[in-house]
Amino acid sequence: MDVQVGDKILVKKPHPCQNNEFDVLRVGMDFRIRCTKCGHEIMVPRAKIEKNIKKVIREAER
Numbered sequence: 482m483d484v485q486v487g488d489k490i491l492v493k494k495p496h497p498c499q500n501n502e503f504d505v506l507r508v509g510m511d512f513r514i515r516c517t518k519c520g521h522e523i524m525v526p527r528a529k530i531e532k533n534i535k536k537v538i539r540e541a542e543r
Contacts, residue, residue: 482531488539489502489517491535496516496519498521503516504517511525512530
């Protein structure tokens, strides 16, 4: 899956604040993502996040 820093991702399961849109801050073996509603930052392993991504919104598409 081709996810880059600066993209927004929509995930299948929402964050506890009921938001399912995240900003991608870091890409590698782990992803650092930030909730767009509450600002909480999370480090997630690549295998887990790639399985849960519903849609990638590119910087150019916005």
